[in-house]
Amino acid sequence: MTETPQHDATHISAQESEWVMHSLEADQLASARAEHYPRRKLKRSEVILFWGLRLYLLFMMGVVCYQVWTTAR
Amino acid sequence: MKEPTKPIVTAPAETETPLALPRVSVTEITHEDLDRAVDRERVFRARARKGPFGNLRLLWLLVGPGILVMLGENDGPSMLSYAATGARYGIGFFIPFIILTFVMALVVQDMTVRLGAVTHRGHAELIYDRFGPFWGRFSMIDLMLGNFLTLVTEFIAIRAGLGFFGVPPWVAVLGTLAVLYVALMTHRYWTWERITLAAAMFNLVFVPAALLTHPQWGQIGHALVSWGPLPGGVNKDMVLILLADIGATVTPWMLFFQQSATADKGLTPNDIRFGFTDTLLGALLAALAAIATVIATAPLFVHHMSAANFQAAEFAQALEPFIGRWGATLFALGIFEAGMVACITISISSAYAFGEVSDQPHSLNLPMREGKAFYTVVFLGAAAASALVLIPGLPLVSVVLVVNVIAVLAMPPALIFLYMLVNDRELMGDLTSPRWANVLATIVVILLVGAGVLYGISVVAPNVFARIGGS
Numbered sequence: 001m002t003e004t005p006q007h008d009a010t011h012i013s014a015q016e017s018e019w020v021m022h023s024l025e026a027d028q029l030a031s032a033r034a035e036h037y038p039r040r041k042l043k044r045s046e047v048i049l050f051w052g053l054r055l056y057l058l059f060m061m062g063v064v065c066y067q068v069w070t071t072a073r
Numbered sequence: 074m075k076e077p078t079k080p081i082v083t084a085p086a087e088t089e090t091p092l093a094l095p096r097v098s099v100t101e102i103t104h105e106d107l108d109r110a111v112d113r114e115r116v117f118r119a120r121a122r123k124g125p126f127g128n129l130r131l132l133w134l135l136v137g138p139g140i141l142v143m144l145g146e147n148d149g150p151s152m153l154s155y156a157a158t159g160a161r162y163g164i165g166f167f168i169p170f171i172i173l174t175f176v177m178a179l180v181v182q183d184m185t186v187r188l189g190a191v192t193h194r195g196h197a198e199l200i201y202d203r204f205g206p207f208w209g210r211f212s213m214i215d216l217m218l219g220n221f222l223t224l225v226t227e228f229i230a231i232r233a234g235l236g237f238f239g240v241p242p243w244v245a246v247l248g249t250l251a252v253l254y255v256a257l258m259t260h261r262y263w264t265w266e267r268i269t270l271a272a273a274m275f276n277l278v279f280v281p282a283a284l285l286t287h288p289q290w291g292q293i294g295h296a297l298v299s300w301g302p303l304p305g306g307v308n309k310d311m312v313l314i315l316l317a318d319i320g321a322t323v324t325p326w327m328l329f330f331q332q333s334a335t336a337d338k339g340l341t342p343n344d345i346r347f348g349f350t351d352t353l354l355g356a357l358l359a360a361l362a363a364i365a366t367v368i369a370t371a372p373l374f375v376h377h378m379s380a381a382n383f384q385a386a387e388f389a390q391a392l393e394p395f396i397g398r399w400g401a402t403l404f405a406l407g408i409f410e411a412g413m414v415a416c417i418t419i420s421i422s423s424a425y426a427f428g429e430v431s432d433q434p435h436s437l438n439l440p441m442r443e444g445k446a447f448y449t450v451v452f453l454g455a456a457a458a459s460a461l462v463l464i465p466g467l468p469l470v471s472v473v474l475v476v477n478v479i480a481v482l483a484m485p486p487a488l489i490f491l492y493m494l495v496n497d498r499e500l501m502g503d504l505t506s507p508r509w510a511n512v513l514a515t516i517v518v519i520l521l522v523g524a525g526v527l528y529g530i531s532v533v534a535p536n537v538f539a540r541i542g543g544s
Contacts, residue, residue, distance in 0.1 A: 017102040023110035028193045028339060031101040037202040037500065050208060053486040060482040060525050064475060067532045
C-alpha cells in the first residue's frame, strides 16, 4: 500500500504510473485487454451440446412466434 | 481494431499474470487505470484495518455489481409479472417459488463474480476468446436481441408508472433518457455505481405497499411450508406466469453485466467472498421486493378482480381501494423506478459486451473522448427502445410477457458457456467453481430446460394439462 499521488486531470505523471502498476494486477490494466486468451479446442460432446441447445432455442422461438400469432388472431 | 486509449506513459512491462494468461508486452497507463487504482487503494486500506469496522468498510467498498444486477432484474416486466402473479393466484405456491428462482439466480451470478475477479475480463470477451467467434456471435445475438426487447419493456414500465401521475409518454421517455445521460456523465465507475445503487433501493417501496394490505402472516407462512394453494392447478396461464416469474429473476443480460461490472470495478480473487455477499444481499433485497409485490396485488385475487390485461398503472389504480392513494402512489413509483434502473443497467450490459467483442474501450471510468463507442451504444440502444414504445397501438402487455419467456428460453445456452468458462482450469487455475456450485448450476439448467418444455407443451398441446388434473 502506497500514498495516493496527487492527480492532474489531463496528465498522468511517472509517479502516478508507478503507483497504478503497484495497485493493479498486470492484467487489470486497460492495455492488457489487447491480449486475448487462446481459443480452446472443443470436444465432440461439447459441440453436440452447443448445437443441441441452439436447436432447442430455435425451436422454442418458433413456439413463441406461434403463440404470438395465435394470440393476435 | 482497438481504438487506442491515450498512452500517457509507457513503462516496463509486468509480464505475467498469476495464471500466465495473457502476456502483456507493453504497459500503457490510462485515466481508466488510474481511477481503478484509486478504488483498489481504498480496498487495500480497508483490508489492512482490523476489526468489524474494517470488514464493514470493505463490504461497503466491494458491494455493488451483485446488488445492482439483482435489483436491476427486478425491472418493469418483472414487477408486472409479480403483480400479475399476486392478482391471479394470491398468496400461495408462487411465494416459495419466487424464493427458489432467486436461489437459482444467486448460484449462477456468483459464478460470474468468480470469472470476472479471476480473469478481469467480461463475459462476451471470454466466450469469443475461448469458444471462437462462431459461438460468440450466437451468444451476442441472444444478448443484443434480448436486451433490446427488454429495454422496450422498461420504457413501457416507465411510461405506465408515470402515466399514473398524468405524465405524458414523451415526457416520461425524454426524462428517463436525461437521467441515463446524467448517470453516465460522471465518467467514473464508483460514482455511477453509488448513484445507481441509491436509485435501485427505491425498489423496496413495494414493501410498504404490501404492508398497507394488512397481509395475513399465517397464510404466508403456510404458503412457504406447503407450496400451496395453487388455484386452478397447472394450466396454460399458470405455465406462462411460471415462466414469466423465472424470466423475472434469471436472464442472460445479468451474466454479462455482473461479470463485466466485476472486472470494471477491479475485483480480484481476494474479493470473491465479498462478491458472494454482495450477490446474496442483492438476492435478499430483490426477493423481498418481489414477494412484497405479490402480496400487494393479492387483494385483487381475493376480490376476484380480473387482472388479465392490466398494465402497471392499471394495477396501481385497481389497488387504490385496498391500499389507499399513498399505497397506489408507491406502487406506481416502484414500477417507474424498476424500469429506470433496469434501463441503465441493461443498456450498459449491451455496451460492455459490444466493447469486449469489438476491442473498443469499455469502462465506466472512460472519459467521453476515449469511450465514444461505449457511450454511443448505451444511448442508441435506449433511444431506439424508447422510440418504439411511443408507437400508438403497440400490444404492450403481450410484449412484456413474451420478453420474459424469451429470457428463460435463452438462458440454458448462456449457462452452458458460463459453466464451461468457470470450470476452465486454463483460465481459472485453482479457482474453478466448487463442486457444490456446479451441481446446483446443473440443476438450474435442467429446471430451465424443463420449464421451457412445459411452456412448449402448454402452447402446442394445452389439453395435456386437463388430463393431469389442471383446468
